[in-house]
């Protein structure tokens with residue numbers, strides 16, 4: 001890892017960041033990917049937090065990004081608890097597994113903490129996120145929306161930014177609506193990018 005900076009995303013970066021996210025997620029979770037369109041849509045969502053929309057730059061090139069959205073836990077006692085969700089987060093393919101992902105994540109979590117947010121919850125692989133203080137959300141008593149009881153919830157992670165923020169709370173986390181996009185819209189949006197081959201690969205979790 002060398003001479004990188006982390007800064008807020010600017011309007012002029014939008015297309016480069018979308019391409020970076022496309023490169024980073026392509027064929028990882030499904031043939032092709034939708035995340036470049038997801039960020040395109042999320043930036044206009046009222047839940048989007050521009051002060052927590054980061055890019056990582058090295059030698060004038062963008063090599064990573066991460067963003068946050070506001071959402072809530074609907075607590076079993078009737079309260080609505082404000083929390084953050086996160087992502088997409090991506091590192092350019094040629095620099096994966098060199099520590100850049102952890103660096104931008106640690107930095108952005110520090111900024112979210114400084115802004116006074118209490119907790120971050122989202123879907124991810126504990127293998128990476130445990131390095132940045134995340135644990136299973138079930139350990140905090142938080143359930144994933146629409147997931148039947150008894151189903152594997154190990155993809156659903158949580159980190160408190162204010163220690164004890166979720167003490168005494170049980171409830172259901174809601175993914176912001178903006179993350180759900182139509183396949184046909186993704187297809188249309190993708191046409192503006194350089195052609196890339198969609199492949200079915202082992203380890204993908206969606207068709």
Ligand SMILES: CC(C)(COP(=O)(O)OP(=O)(O)OC[C@H]1O[C@@H](n2cnc3c(N)ncnc32)[C@H](O)[C@@H]1OP(=O)(O)O)[C@@H](O)C(=O)NCCC(=O)NCCS
Pocket residue numbers: 024025028087088089090091092095096097098099100101102103123124125126127128129131
């Ligand atoms: C996931 C991602 C952001 C991680 O960033 P990165 O720079 O590659 O990861 P780091 O080098 O900072 O990883 C730190 C540690 O986390 C763990 N880790 C990283 N990626 C992992 C993965 N995919 N699965 C399991 N553990 C992982 C490793 O222990 C790693 O240390 P090691 O390489 O010395 O073993 C990046 O690989 C990426 O962009 N992937 C494609 C898009 C994606 O999956 N985004 C996340 C969606 S939830």
